[in-house]
Amino acid sequence: MSHMIWKGAISFGLVHVPVQLYPATQSEKVGFNLLDKRSIDPIGYRQINKRTGKEVTRDNIVRGFEYEKDKYVVLSDDEIRSANPESTQTVDILAFVDAPDISFLYLDTPYYLAPDRKGEKVYALLREALKASGKIGVANVVLHNKQHLAALIPVGPVLALNTLRWGDEVRDFNELKLPAEDTKKAGVTARELDMAKKLIDDMSDRWDPSAYHDTFRDDIMALVDRKVRAGKTAEITDVETPREARQSAEILDLSDLLKRSLGRGKGKAGGRAQNQAALKAAAQDESDADETPAPPRRKTASVKRASSSGARAAASRKETTHRKRTAA
Template identity: 75%
Template sequence: MAHMIWKGAISFGLVHVPVQLYPATLSEKVGFNLLDRRTIDPIGYKQINKRTGKEVARENIVRGFEYEKDKYVVLSDDEIRAANPESTQTVDILAFVDAPDISFLFLDTPYFLTPDRKGEKVYALLREAMKASGKIGVASVVLHSKQHLAALIPVGPMLALNTLRWADEVRDFDEFKLPPESMKAAGVTARELDMAKKLINDMSDKWDPSQYHDTFRDDIMALVERKIRAGKTEEIAEIEAPRESRRTADILDLSDLLKRSLGRGKGKSSAARNHAADDNDEAADAGTGPTAPARKKPSAARSAGTSRSGGKRGSASATAAPAAHKRHAAA
């Protein structure tokens, strides 16, 4: 069972929904401990006084706000909570907005909200009313001594709370050098656009998160198992540097690249076919394959880009599963 972070209430108008807040995600990352190579003993983590270099006991560590260079106001957790007691335990809804209006760029960390005692009916009322209206709530909430903007989102039987980045935390498009949004100015032809749209349609599928998994973690865990079975848990193997594979010349004709991409399907089988096609193309270019027709050399690298909507920081529906972004609310 997930560990409850806090209990409070959702507030909209004069209505209060008593709720409990839980993390919505599980971390499945590969975790490594730091070890002393000579003895395989774990290396600990110490809190060090930066001026004296001495270790500081946990009970002597406090929070401080730097109001001038090297000058601090010390604040206890109780003082922080007392400064604005209502906001620390309230998901205060500021407005309801259309779900697609919130760009996915602003989504940060998801949480689950469950009804607290005697709050089931009003919880269900708010959830169903939001579903029927197609709206999501924009709210203010304090988590871990930090105020967050957040989106309250109905997801199936659950009300999810997804913290949002503030406007000044998302970079402006103007900071980057980008091709013009006009097709003509960007040099994109109608024929190329039609082929690209067909390729997108061919690769389209229903979103099913269970189809995707962390292959890096799988490979690391398989390596760990092999070393355990071989009794080589404390040995570091010498690994030969991989030889660089020969890269074929870049395709200058975008139409040719699109034509070659079409009809290759989607999913895992597509990746395998693309790899095999690259091998065949390289063999043909080298004149070693079954057939080596005279043609332009294909590119070994295929890049996939996403088009931006006309609005600033293009929007995406926030009602799809809340983003499990990896940045948690800062302490």
């Protein structure tokens, strides 16, 4: 089990739920270090003055906030600490909202909350009340000397605390050029929409996170293992230049693509695999259509004579067999 981050309490109204906070995720990303290729020594981080290019000692480094272009306010660590919100060790619930009202865009980092100091009953009470109401709690919490907005969410037997991005941290999508939400204005027909919905239905499944894997990480770890076993940890291996993948042509007829996708196979599991194959096949067909086909090879005179002679011989054998059967 991961290490506990802090002990505190969930507070709503006059109710306090003593809890312990644990991280709910772990990083499995592939990390690389920079090395000196001559000695395979790690390359350290050097702090350089960007204007002079000279190294700066730790004693001469201070923090600064850029309030205008290239103009800074210098702040000491004590000043920064004094401006930080007090760590109250409390998940202070501000309101309860319908779960679907909070967009995925606002979700940041998840944590687990476990009951503490004989708080099992009130913990269970809050968890079950949230499940029954379909609500989640919106709260303030201070973690690592920083204030966060957070969502208190019942997930099976556990209460999860998911920190949220503040409203001004999520960019407005109105800056993007997007098709109209009205299907007619977007050029989408009712028939295309129905087929797309059927395709989604065929590919629908229960969410199972164990069914998905970071294949890039798996491949990198397999490569590292091979080089370690081969004793080639410090060698750079020549890699065969991969063949450039042929780009498929732009598919213009969406209706045809959807129809062909739906027409191949029925059933959930088989349908999903065959629909995906159909999408690839349709794209390949469009790509192949753009290529100029090779002209058919002409038969030589000898091949034509052999083909004609073979056909006559076959006809003669067939007639002889027929005569024998008639005589019998």
